[in-house]
Amino acid sequence: MTETMSRPARNGVDVPTLFATLDAVKGAPQLADFQFRATNTWVKGTHSRSSIQGFYGAGQEDVSRTEAFSYDHDHPAVLVGTGQGPTPVEILLPAIAACLTSGLANIASARGITLRRVRSTVEGDIDLMGILGLDHQVRNGYRQIRVTFEVDGDATAEELRGLVEQSRRRSAVYDVLVNGTDVVIDVK
Amino acid sequence: MTETMSRPARNGVDVPTLFATLDAVKGAPQLADFQFRATNTWVKGTHSRSSIQGFYGAGQEDVSRTEAFSYDHDHPAVLVGTGQGPTPVEILLPAIAACLTSGLANIASARGITLRRVRSTVEGDIDLMGILGLDHQVRNGYRQIRVTFEVDGDATAEELRGLVEQSRRRSAVYDVLVNGTDVVIDVK
Numbered sequence: 001m002t003e004t005m006s007r008p009a010r011n012g013v014d015v016p017t018l019f020a021t022l023d024a025v026k027g028a029p030q031l032a033d034f035q036f037r038a039t040n041t042w043v044k045g046t047h048s049r050s051s052i053q054g055f056y057g058a059g060q061e062d063v064s065r066t067e068a069f070s071y072d073h074d075h076p077a078v079l080v081g082t083g084q085g086p087t088p089v090e091i092l093l094p095a096i097a098a099c100l101t102s103g104l105a106n107i108a109s110a111r112g113i114t115l116r117r118v119r120s121t122v123e124g125d126i127d128l129m130g131i132l133g134l135d136h137q138v139r140n141g142y143r144q145i146r147v148t149f150e151v152d153g154d155a156t157a158e159e160l161r162g163l164v165e166q167s168r169r170r171s172a173v174y175d176v177l178v179n180g181t182d183v184v185i186d187v188k
Numbered sequence: 189m190t191e192t193m194s195r196p197a198r199n200g201v202d203v204p205t206l207f208a209t210l211d212a213v214k215g216a217p218q219l220a221d222f223q224f225r226a227t228n229t230w231v232k233g234t235h236s237r238s239s240i241q242g243f244y245g246a247g248q249e250d251v252s253r254t255e256a257f258s259y260d261h262d263h264p265a266v267l268v269g270t271g272q273g274p275t276p277v278e279i280l281l282p283a284i285a286a287c288l289t290s291g292l293a294n295i296a297s298a299r300g301i302t303l304r305r306v307r308s309t310v311e312g313d314i315d316l317m318g319i320l321g322l323d324h325q326v327r328n329g330y331r332q333i334r335v336t337f338e339v340d341g342d343a344t345a346e347e348l349r350g351l352v353e354q355s356r357r358r359s360a361v362y363d364v365l366v367n368g369t370d371v372v373i374d375v376k
Contacts, residue, residue: 011232011233012231012232012233012235013233013234013268014233014268017268018268021267021268022320022321022322025316025317025320025322026322029317029322029323032315032316032317032320032322033313033315033316034313034314034315034316035311035312035313035314036274036275036277036278036281036312036314037281037309037310037311037312038278038281038282038285038309038310039285039308039309039310040282040285040286040289040307040308040309040310041306041307042289042292042293042303042305042306042307043200044199044200045199045200045201045202045290045293046201046290046293046294047200047290048285048286048289048290048306050281050282050285050286051282052274052278052279052281052282055264055278057264057266057267057316058266062264062266064264064265064266064271065264065271069273069274071259071279071282071286073282073286073287073289073290074290075290076243076245076250076252076253077252078245078246078250078252079209079245080201080202080205080206080209080294081290083252083253085257086224086240086257087224087287087290088282088283088284088285088286088287088290088360088361089224089283089287089360089361089364090224090226090240090243091240091259091279091282091283092280092283092361092364093224093225093226093238093240094226094228094238094239094240094259094261094276094279095276095277095279095280095283096276096371097226097227097228097236097238097276098228098236098238098259098261098276099261099275099276099277100373101228101230101236101261102233102234102235102236102261102262102263102275102276103319104230105230105232105233105234106234106268115230117230118229118230118236119227119228119229119230120227120228121225121226121227121228122225122226122227122228123223123224123225124223124224124225125221125222125223126222126223126224126360127220127221127222128213128220128221128222128245129213129217129220130358130360130363131291131358131359131360132210132213132220132358133210134210134213134214134217134220135217139363140358140359140360140362140363141360141361141362141364141367141369142360142364142369143369143370144369144370144371144372145369145370145371145372146371146372146373146374147371147372147373147374148373148374148375148376149373149374149375149376150375150376151375160375161375164373164375168373170318170319170320170328171319171328172276172277172314172318172319172328172329172330173276173277173280173329174328174329174371174373175318175327175328176277176280176329176330176365176368177364177365177368177369177371178368178370178371179327179329179368180364180365180366180367180368181329181330181331181332181333181365181366182331182332182333182366183284183332183333183334183335183362183365183366184332184333184334184335185288185334185335185336185337185352185356185362186334186335186336186337187336187337187338187339187348187349187352188336188337188338
């Protein structure tokens with residue numbers, strides 16, 4: 001711990017602040033209670049638009065985001081939409097890649113490994129007979145998601161693989177996509 | 189079926205084409221095999237960028253998207269990032285809202301219900317003691333996601349609720365978030 005505590009910033013990760021944050025949360029676990037949020041507004045047909053801005057965390061409402069992140073969602077023409085954005089189920093794929101990548105960068109930095117390049121591709125196989133209601137034996141969602149990483153950095157191939165593995169162990173998106181979670185849907 | 193087959197376009201949904209598509213897939217189930225894809229490239233620190241463009245489906249590589257959809261992901265300052273985008277786990281929230289909304293619009297249109305307004309808010313509760321590695325009793329992902337819909341349209345409150353319920357039954361994102369799926373991670 002003493003060794004890692006003294007590590008400098010690396011890979012664009014402020015390692016001293018990262019460890020100070022861990023220490024602060026260890027001393028006050030309520031700081032780890034977060035609530036993320038989004039809103040969605042239907043536009044037309046299968047086209048809708050989402051917005052992400054505020055969240056609660058570290059004991060307060062976050063005000064660091066002065067502008068909302070906005071996303072369009074739609075079905076492609078072949079699924080009777082107008083292609084104004086990717087289909088909603090597609091954005092699960094960048095979510096898993098990005099979650100593993102940000103974790104990987106933090107872990108590499110904490111371990112003193114300089115990264116040169118991290119790239120990943122994600123594929124999700126889905127049989128639409130499920131959502132189309134044409135085969136009740138077929139699930140609605142992906143039957144498999146595959147993430148393939150290329151990691152180039154100042155470490156052995158085994159150490160670089162270890163970064164991906166440790167990131168998987170601490171990934172919020174991986175946990176939800178593999179284990180599922182409680183989803184409650186209400187209508188006002 | 190005859191009645192719904194004869195319904196006109198409504199809510200921006202081309203209902204005759206929707207039913208023709210269902211019929212086409214019923215006659216050739218291999219058309220329902222889809223593969224969605226994304227790529228992600230690490231930028232710096234917890235900042236990465238994803239791209240979504242091509243997919244395989246309806247028996248061929250899709251070429252309808254002439255430009256890629258691009259997404260930035262990052263951690264906010266309070267999580268030692270630079271806030272260049274929402275955190276990866278946040279984008280699961282628009283995914284579920286948008287998936288339910290596009291399904292709802294299709295179902296309403298097939299049922300002859302004109303929609304005036306559909307809006308939803310999503311909240312996801314997560315205890316970061318899990319991903320921070322500070323409490324092994326705490327899961328990494330959301331412990332609960334709540335979606336709240338407001339639906340205004342030319343139907344009774346019960347019929348409008350029924351749209352949300354039927355959309356949930358056919359939602360790809362709902363299925364994955366509730367039941368999980370197989371996620372395979374490789375390093376090249």
